[in-house]
Amino acid sequence: MNLSALQDGARERSLSILGGFHPVPSDDVPRASETILLLGPDEPAFWPAFRNSPEAEDGGADPMDRWSRRVIGGWAETLGARALFPFGGPPFLPFYSWALRSGRVHASPVQFLVHDTAGMMVSFRGALALTERIALPEPPPAPCDTCVERPCVTACPVGALTPAGYDVPACKSYLDTPAGSACLTGGCRVRTACPVSHRFGRLAAQSEYHMRQFKGA
Numbered sequence: 001m002n003l004s005a006l007q008d009g010a011r012e013r014s015l016s017i018l019g020g021f022h023p024v025p026s027d028d029v030p031r032a033s034e035t036i037l038l039l040g041p042d043e044p045a046f047w048p049a050f051r052n053s054p055e056a057e058d059g060g061a062d063p064m065d066r067w068s069r070r071v072i073g074g075w076a077e078t079l080g081a082r083a084l085f086p087f088g089g090p091p092f093l094p095f096y097s098w099a100l101r102s103g104r105v106h107a108s109p110v111q112f113l114v115h116d117t118a119g120m121m122v123s124f125r126g127a128l129a130l131t132e133r134i135a136l137p138e139p140p141p142a143p144c145d146t147c148v149e150r151p152c153v154t155a156c157p158v159g160a161l162t163p164a165g166y167d168v169p170a171c172k173s174y175l176d177t178p179a180g181s182a183c184l185t186g187g188c189r190v191r192t193a194c195p196v197s198h199r200f201g202r203l204a205a206q207s208e209y210h211m212r213q214f215k216g217a
C-alpha cells in the first residue's frame, strides 16, 4: 500500500488525503499507529456526493458526521485501520495539532488553519490510523510565507476575526444582519479572501451549509 493508492481510494469516496505524519508517543494517537492520514472533502466532488447520500436525505441530526462515520469507518475496516473523527466529543481528538504535525497545514495570521492547497477552506472529515508505515512526501512551503498582502488579516467587515483573536459573538451578531448575508451564503470573508482558498473549488452551497450550522449553534 502506498500513498498514491490510498489517495485514489480517498477520491473514490469524494475525500482527499490532506496530509499525514508518522506519530511519536506525544501525538495522542491509537497504539500501534505508524501513519496517520488526515481526510478532508475532495472539492468540488464532495458536496454533490454528500447531498445525494442517505444521511443528507433522512432528516436526522448531524448528517455530515454520520456520512463521515459510514464512509471513513467502512474504508478503515477494509484497510485494517482505525477511523478517527474530529467530532463526537468532548473529549475531542487533537486534529488541530495533528494538522500542524503534517507540515501541510499552518496557523494563519488569524490563527485559523491554512492548508497548502485547500487554503483557509481546509476542514477534516476524519483520519485513518494505519499500522503500516506509509512513505510521505516532504511538505511544500507554507503559503503564508510568500503572501505579501495577507488579505485574511483585514477581510472581516466587522473586525471579528483578526490577529488579535476571534470575537465569536460579534461574528454571529453580524450574521444576523442583512449585510451579514454575504458571509452566510458565500462563506466567511476571511476564509474566502485567502488566495489559496480561491483555487480550491469549494462550492458556495457547501460554505453556506457550514455557516448556517455555525450560526445556529
Ligand code: SF4
Residues within 6 Å of the ligand: 108, 109, 114, 119, 120, 143, 144, 145, 147, 149, 150, 151, 152, 153, 193, 194, 195, 196
Ligand atoms: S491570505 Fe495569505 S497570509 Fe492569510 S492565510 Fe491565506 S496565504 Fe496565509
Ligand code: SF4
Residues within 6 Å of the ligand: 155, 156, 157, 158, 159, 160, 161, 170, 171, 172, 174, 175, 183, 187, 188, 189, 190, 191
Ligand atoms: S463570518 Fe463574516 S463576520 Fe464572521 S468572522 Fe467571517 S467575515 Fe467576519
